[in-house]
Amino acid sequence: MSLLRSPQSRRGIATWYRSGGLSSIFFALPLVLIFLYFSWGPIVRGLVLSFQKNNLVAPPEWVGMSNFSYVLTDPQLPQAALNTLYFALLALIFGFPVPLFLAVFISELRRTGWLYNVISYLPAVVPPVAAILLWTFFYDPSGAGVFNSILGWFGIGPFAWLNSQSLAMPAIVLEATWAGAGATSIIYLAALTGVRTELYEAAELDGAGIWSRVWHVTLPQIRGIILIMMLLQLIGTFQVFTEPFLFTGGGPNNATMTVLLLIYRYAFINGDFGAATALSVLLAGVLCALSVVYHFVTRRWSTT
Amino acid sequence: MSYERGIISTADRQRGLVRYGLPAIQVLIFIAVAIAGVGPLLWLLKSGVSTSQDILSGPMQLWPSGIQLKNIPDAWNRVQIGAYLGNTAFIAIGSMISTLFVCTTGAFVLSILRPKWGPVVTGAVLATLFLPGVISLVPLYMTVLDMPLLHVSLQNTFWAVWLPSAASAFNVLIIKRYFDSIPRELIEAARIDGASNLRLFTALILPLSKPIIGVVALLTVIGSWKEYLWPLLVLPDPRLQPISVALPRVQKTTEISLQMSALFLAVLIPVVLFLVFQKQFLRGVGMAGGIKE
Numbered sequence: 001m002s003l004l005r006s007p008q009s010r011r012g013i014a015t016w017y018r019s020g021g022l023s024s025i026f027f028a029l030p031l032v033l034i035f036l037y038f039s040w041g042p043i044v045r046g047l048v049l050s051f052q053k054n055n056l057v058a059p060p061e062w063v064g065m066s067n068f069s070y071v072l073t074d075p076q077l078p079q080a081a082l083n084t085l086y087f088a089l090l091a092l093i094f095g096f097p098v099p100l101f102l103a104v105f106i107s108e109l110r111r112t113g114w115l116y117n118v119i120s121y122l123p124a125v126v127p128p129v130a131a132i133l134l135w136t137f138f139y140d141p142s143g144a145g146v147f148n149s150i151l152g153w154f155g156i157g158p159f160a161w162l163n164s165q166s167l168a169m170p171a172i173v174l175e176a177t178w179a180g181a182g183a184t185s186i187i188y189l190a191a192l193t194g195v196r197t198e199l200y201e202a203a204e205l206d207g208a209g210i211w212s213r214v215w216h217v218t219l220p221q222i223r224g225i226i227l228i229m230m231l232l233q234l235i236g237t238f239q240v241f242t243e244p245f246l247f248t249g250g251g252p253n254n255a256t257m258t259v260l261l262l263i264y265r266y267a268f269i270n271g272d273f274g275a276a277t278a279l280s281v282l283l284a285g286v287l288c289a290l291s292v293v294y295h296f297v298t299r300r301w302s303t304t
Numbered sequence: 305m306s307y308e309r310g311i312i313s314t315a316d317r318q319r320g321l322v323r324y325g326l327p328a329i330q331v332l333i334f335i336a337v338a339i340a341g342v343g344p345l346l347w348l349l350k351s352g353v354s355t356s357q358d359i360l361s362g363p364m365q366l367w368p369s370g371i372q373l374k375n376i377p378d379a380w381n382r383v384q385i386g387a388y389l390g391n392t393a394f395i396a397i398g399s400m401i402s403t404l405f406v407c408t409t410g411a412f413v414l415s416i417l418r419p420k421w422g423p424v425v426t427g428a429v430l431a432t433l434f435l436p437g438v439i440s441l442v443p444l445y446m447t448v449l450d451m452p453l454l455h456v457s458l459q460n461t462f463w464a465v466w467l468p469s470a471a472s473a474f475n476v477l478i479i480k481r482y483f484d485s486i487p488r489e490l491i492e493a494a495r496i497d498g499a500s501n502l503r504l505f506t507a508l509i510l511p512l513s514k515p516i517i518g519v520v521a522l523l524t525v526i527g528s529w530k531e532y533l534w535p536l537l538v539l540p541d542p543r544l545q546p547i548s549v550a551l552p553r554v555q556k557t558t559e560i561s562l563q564m565s566a567l568f569l570a571v572l573i574p575v576v577l578f579l580v581f582q583k584q585f586l587r588g589v590g591m592a593g594g595i596k597e
Contacts, residue, residue: 021419023417023500023501023502024413024417024419024422024501025419027409027410027412027413027417027501027505028409028410028413028414028419028425030405030406030409030410030470031406031407031409031410031413031425031429031476032410032425034402034406034467034470034471035428035429035432035471037447037451037452037467037471038444038447038467038468038470038471039432039440039471039473040428040432041443041447041452042440042443042444042447043432043435043439043440043443045443045446045447046439046440046442046443049442049443049446054446056446056449102333102337104311105333107310108310108311108312109330112330116333116334116337117586118579118582118586119337119338119341119342120337120340120341121341121578121582121585121586121589122341122342122345122575122578123340123341123344125526125574125575125577125578126344126345126571126574126575127529127530127532127547127548127570127571127574128530128532128548129530129532129547129548129549129551129552129570130547130548130551130567130570130571131344133551133552133555133563133567134344134348134567135344137363137564138344140363144360144363145363146347146363149363178340182341183589186586186589186590187589187590189590190589190590197310200310200311204316210311210312210316210322213311214311217311218311235436238436239436239437239438241533242532242533245533246532246552260438263438263441263442264533267442267445268537273442273446276442277442277443280438280439280441280442281439283436283438283439284435284436284438284439287436287438288434288435288436291434
């Protein structure tokens with residue numbers, strides 16, 4: 001740095017020091033250190049690790065693409081990927097319309113809206129583990145289980161729920177929707193307060209009914225946030241772990257085995273950290289690609 | 305306010321179908337929301353003080369055959385729920401302090417001091433918001449086992465949970481956004497009065513930012529209370545585990561009535577926290593939507 005020696009730049013440093021340049025470094029230090037250690041560092045390290053053989057015992061060793069080829073040829077991967085897609089699809093079907101409907105409905109209530117808000121948000125503050133253990137009990141497959149006895153009143157069932165290959169995944173998604181709907185609907189509600197109400201007047205004068213007002217006036221105005229929430233929900237559901245891990249552990253017969261469960265199994269059961277990060281990198285790559293594609297596809301719709 | 309009118313107008317409300325249909329729909333939705341939101345919690349409350357036999361044979365009985373209040377102290381002592389709740393609270397409060405410290409000082413630099421290199425840091429923080437968390441799970445675990453350069457292991461210390469939770473791009477950005485809205489004139493005035501950066505931070509910016517600090521504190525505490533996978537990985541020692549990690553483990557060895565009271569105790573504190581601070585809380589979550597947009 002030859003610049004440092006010139007008198008001009010020495011004056012530069014002096015003014016930099018006097019104007020508090022040093023103290024901005026001190027103030028930034030916690031953030032930079034914490035992010036280096038726990039955010040930026042691990043992201044870079046993840047990319048590096050995926051090309052290494054690493055079991056924490058022997059020193060790491062470069063293996064090129066072999067982690068990726070191992071992961072991609074694992075016979076469990078197609079099943080896990082399909083299950084994850086299935087989970088995401090079901091979560092979208094169950095979990096997308098409910099909060100939206102709830103939010104539009106609550107926004108119409110003047111005095112009692114907050115009560116609906118508080119009640120529908122309650123499940124979101126229940127710790128997921130407690131909720132899952134509770135729902136595991138609700139899903140008891142015997143006739144005396146909570147859901148089975150409720151359905152029994154109507155002469156339906158009993159169902160095997162989590163023990164059934166076909167019902168296990170929908171059962172898990174139902175719980176996840178219950179836990180997540182309140183939070184999503186609060187976000188929609190916040191967006192709905194920005195809807196321009198004079199348009200309702202105009203629509204009404206033009207003879208639009210209530211439903212067509214919702215469809216043509218309300219929803220288009222919060223389209224941006226709807227699309228973002230949809231993407232975030234997709235990204236979240238692709239990384240689902242706690243629910244299948246605690247509800248079924250991936251069973252019955254791998255029916256709820258998800259990609260994240262597979263990553264967990266590679267890393268913390270088989271001790272193969274290289275394969276685990278390789279799969280993480282692949283999943284992250286898919287999610288980034290998804291966001292980019294989604295961004296370009298929806299940009300056309302949302303800029304009107 | 306803007307609540308003068310909504311989708312449904314006063315003219316609509318005069319029509320018969322809407323006039324009688326709307327309250328009916330309201331009642332129906334209220335029942336549905338109440339069953340979904342409060343139902344499971346009430347069921348848990350009932351089962352928490354029932355006998356195991358009642359829970360198993362008649363889970364949907366409205367009134368248990370006998371109330372067994374001793375479940376709660378039993379769960380607290382014999383299942384050591386008290387100790388696990390203590391760990392959970394300690395972890396949550398520690399995470400809150402580290403998050404607030406890191407995010408407020410960081411946001412202060414990026415928003416108020418604005419050094420030349422500020423935008424680079426902001427960009428790097430923002431970028432992590434777009435990367436899915438899964439990419440850093442395993443390397444983060446390895447970092448905690450053996451911290452680069454320092455070569456210490458944080459495993460089985462609370463630091464392993466406190467420090468990574470502070471690396472939250474989302475919290476940095478909402479605090480930065482709040483600091484950005486503080487009028488520059490106030491800051492200039494403080495500077496003319498000769499306030500140092502430290503004084504500017506502690507005497508002007510922090511007191512002005514109480515609302516956002518409260519929201520971030522609340523969201524961090526509840527978020528850390530809900531955490532499962534990360535504490536499971538970095539706190540294998542049962543004496544340090546928070547309640548979320550301990551519950552599935554102890555569940556296998558306890559009778560059902562104690563399980564239910566343990567679950568009830570685990571749910572109680574976050575629910576009470578939420579009900580007390582619901583206004584700040586819901587505003588905070590709404591704000592979360594704003595930043596995602």
